[in-house]
Amino acid sequence: MSKPSSRSTLYRLIEAGQLAHKALLLPLVERGLEPGDDAILFELGRNGMTEAALAAELGLDGDAIAARLSRLGERGLVTRQAVGPELAPGIALTERGVRIRNGLADHWTQLEDALMGELKAKQRKKLGDRLKRFVELLHF
Secondary structure (H helix, E strand, O other), X not given: OOOOOOOOHHHHXXXXXXXXXXXXXXXXXXXXXXXXXXXXXXXXXXXXXXXXXXXXXXXXXXXXXXXXXHHHHHOOOEEEEEEOOOOEEEEEEOHHHXXXXXXXXXXXXXXXXXXXXXXXXXXXXHHHHHHHHHHHHHOO
């Protein structure tokens, strides 16, 4: 068995993952947001939704989502309004929330392009499929 090396693919993958994680957190911190707030903004960016549906989609309990939404509301990023065809009480992004969500999405796209930019479409798909398979193998 060979010893782990800084030249190994797994080592580089771990290093890239850690640096990408830091790079994705930077725009959140600059805007006074916390890790995970981006997931809420991205989810609400698709459509407004009820608090319960948002909590279920993100795998958060009611208290955790309520605290996050309260904080995001104080920052003017989300608002309470009727959503869906039934006009159920829900949450949606404000204009400021949409702008911040779009900025975070643009940052994500830039990092994705830095990773995949030199690859052709088939190579991108193969890499994505292999990484997905690797993640599935790591789940115990």
